[in-house]
Amino acid sequence: MPNIASVLKSEIQRVARKELRSETQQLKKTVGQYRSQIAQLKRRLQVLEQQVRRQSRGGGRAAAAAEPQDEDSGPSLRFSAKGLATQRKRLGLSAASVAKILGVSALSVYKWESGKTRPRARQLEAIASLRKMGKREAQARLEG
The missing domain is CATH 1.20.5 (Single alpha-helices involved in coiled-coils or other helix-helix interfaces)
Structure with a gap:
């Protein structure tokens, strides 16, 4: 044991x-x-x-x-997501309309406004021209 x-x-x-x-x-x-x-x-x-x-x-x-x-x-162009949204609302346009004017997709505009992405230099120039635009000119560009 x-x-x-x-x-x-x-x-x-x-x-x-x-x-x-x-x-x-x-x-x-x-x-x-x-x-x-x-x-x-x-x-x-x-x-x-x-x-x-x-x-x-x-x-x-x-x-x-x-x-x-x-x-x-x-001069270098500045970009602000909040500024783009404000500009779009000032012109009374939808994100899709702004996208059509800028020559990009509506999803791109949405992502820029939400701050998820930043536009490229070529698109920044188009956004800068959007700032100088009035409501009538924006509607004319949409129709044309």
């Missing part, structure tokens, strides 16, 4: 091993996830570095081409 102390000791060891096994399983799973994230970030970094190298090679030409465009555009 085995000694109760040795039976108790072996049972404690067995339970401890089982507990450690479950803890290490969770750690192994997390380490695996971290490793895959690190690998993904390394791949992304490599792609970005390649893009930077390509940009730096052709950077002289791109920078020279960009300067005259900045001079032609004149």
Whole structure:
């Protein structure tokens, strides 16, 4: 007949091993996830570095081409989502009507007014012209 102390000791060891096994399983799973994230970030970094190298090679030409465009555009245009909504209401137009005048989709106008996105430079110029427009001219553009 085995000694109760040795039976108790072996049972404690067995339970401890089982507990450690479950803890290490969770750690192994997390380490695996971290490793895959690190690998993904390394791949992304490599792609970005390649893009930077390509940009730096052709950077002289791109920078020279960009300067005259900045001079032609004149002063920089500001954009305010709240201002666009106010302007639209002042003209008494719907978002779809404003979109038709600006040559964009109604969803774009909605997203600009809600502040989810910002218009591009070309669209900012159209919005600036909208500011100078009156109700009659806006209706004429819609009909024309």
